[in-house]
Amino acid sequence: MNFKHKYVFLFPGLFVLIGILIFPIIFVVRLSLSGWNSYNGLNFIGLENYIRLFTDDPRFWQSFFRLSFLSVTTVVLQYVIGFALAHMVWKDIKFQRFFRVLFLIPMMTTPVIMTVIWRTFFHESLGPVNDILSNFGMSPKWLTDPTLAKITVIIVEVWQWTPFMFLLLLAGLLSLPKEPFLAAAIDGASPVRKFIYVTFPLMAPISIGAIIIRLIEASKIMDTVYVLTSGGPGTSTETSSFYIFIKGLREFQMGYAASMSFTYLIIMIISLTFIAKGLTKLLLKD
């Protein structure tokens, strides 16, 4: 058999890769060098869009820092809650299977629909949350106060995606070897010590993977913001992806939106690489 024949078998996969990954990236780069909008075509304007982005668009950078805050906060909360829930049903408890399925339900629901339901819950004059809280003399402005609106977005994101973290961490816990736990038990280690010195270190590799996967997903927060607050009040919940959406698909500044998308992609690749390295250093000391 000719050795070169093996390349023939690579072509189908290669074509798919070019079609769905390489071509769109190249097209976005080309688009970002154009002024494509409702009144211009795919003309070539060089680096004009990038110059505008780096010198004259503080809103993009504000939305980026807002996104960083939202994604780091939600992922940390998801990790802590997800780990706690996974740890709880990892042990032999009553109704273990029921809880395992119950905790996964939020992830199985459609995010946009769930966000609409959350929006109804948090509706300040018609929603049930304020209806209950008003009995105690409280009526928080869940969606119209700049700080509370961010917290509302965090609550919805944590509710929706903690099950994903739970699933990964539970799979990790179930695959841990039993010997270290037996040794710790023989040494008389308390449950807290067992968790700190055995469970947590053994879970470090899977924790890093879970956090990075969730950070990648969380950095694309879009549907929650779109449905819940439209980036408001003002621009207080506007994230990078929502801002790019406004510029590209609302205002139809396709060229400029492409330059923001590409810049955003580069920033995300670099920052996630550093975060992954940092977490590895922190959690995998040995």
Add this chain to the structure above:
Amino acid sequence: MKIIKTCLSAAISSVLIFSPMAYADKWSDQFPHIKATGDIAGDCSYEEISKKNYKGKTLKINTHAVPVIGQPTALHAEQFAKLTGAKVDVTHTPAGDLYAKAMVPFKAGQAPYDIVFGFSNFINDWRQYLAPVPKKYMNSTEMKDVTKSHVGVSSWDGTMYQYPVDGDRHYLKYRKDVIDNPEMQKKYKADTGKTLKVPTTWKEYGEMAKYFNGWDWDGDGEKEYGSAEVMKKDDLMFAAFFSRSVAYAKNPRTPGGFFFDLETMKPNINNPGFVEALGDWVEATKYVPPGGINFGLGDEIGSFGGGQTLFSFSWDDAFIAAMQDDSPIKNKVGAAPLPGADKVWNRVSGKWENQYNQAPYIVWGWAVGVAKKSKVQEMAFDYLCFFSNGANHQADLAIGNFGVNPFKNSDFDPQLYINTMGWDADIANSYTKTLNDMEKSKNRVFPLRVRGVFEFTSAVATGTSKALAGQLSPQEALDEVAKEWEAIVNRVGKKNVQEDYAVGVKMEDNKL
């Protein structure tokens, strides 16, 4: 000649209003939507459309989300399919995405939809991709009833690209049972020393709204509030802001541009007139229902239409919702022109003029066109003609959240509302008078219709929402908008924007 025209117009109106009986039994049995009038004779009546055979053909429509305009689109699609045998696919899209949903394929040279719905101010960006309305439909019975201003709204340079299905303006809606109530008037006078009446200035509007905010003034056991307004970012809030601005910034003595100075193309958006209006609007956040600064159009309709607030202003829909048979406040609401102001900014002298000013804001409304690349253009135009035929139009007008509002001469006859919708005569009269007076006003403001219009309105939405959220002061917010507008003008090209804007200015200056 004028008398003949008036008589002819009255005759056509009477025929359109009172001719239902001819087909009433036959068609309203099958289509209960038109039970109030039955079919109304015309080129696109049920009778005429039923003679068409579009079996085996598919019509694809992109429209707004349900209910506003999305619901009548779907309903008439279903009726059209039943009558002609056509297959009609309706896609529903949120308001903010209608523009791009059509523009992306237009730009790529495709036509995934035969019919695209949007706002009438998209006309300049869309017209090159839309098929002009054929003569046959221009001469139809239905089209002859459309008001002159709405024929103009749907056209560019004398060619009609958008098929008229709706006509909109912003006006004031108020709770008649409160404002006209002698007991409330006495109480208001005793508490504030002022007279309770239909507000004629925004300051009066604010004072009354604040007074009637947060207590149960209609005795239904629930708290009511001052005003329901469209304040949600990107949900047509820019139009609500312009409604509040016209009183302070549209000066009949300074022609040559409301949004820009047509000569220099310098934005007027941050002049003291607009800043005063934004200051009032920020103040309004104190008398809207809880969560009111997140209200979109649907929320506003539900809030005022459901009896939650004393005032509202914007499109007809909230008023119609309040006047529906199932409304708790049917025949308890009134219509009046938008409030004015006791001073108006003179951008030429750079000074306030201390005299009363009021300016109607003709927002126009939903617009719809047929894609130039559509392969079923005739069927598409038949559908649109059917959509707005006499029977459908009158039935749609009666449903608040349908988003279909008066744009035909026959719509301004109060008898239509009294006879077919059960309105009290004085309410029907005040409603049609309010709309009619706006048509006649010489100090009207029309929406911006320039290339890249969405960039301009999006900048206004972002700036004003920052002010409403307390992130920036009104002056800072509008300075930011003006800076953005200047950048957009530079990007689009000053001459291009100037050329487009001149058409609107001509209309505002009563030269067209």
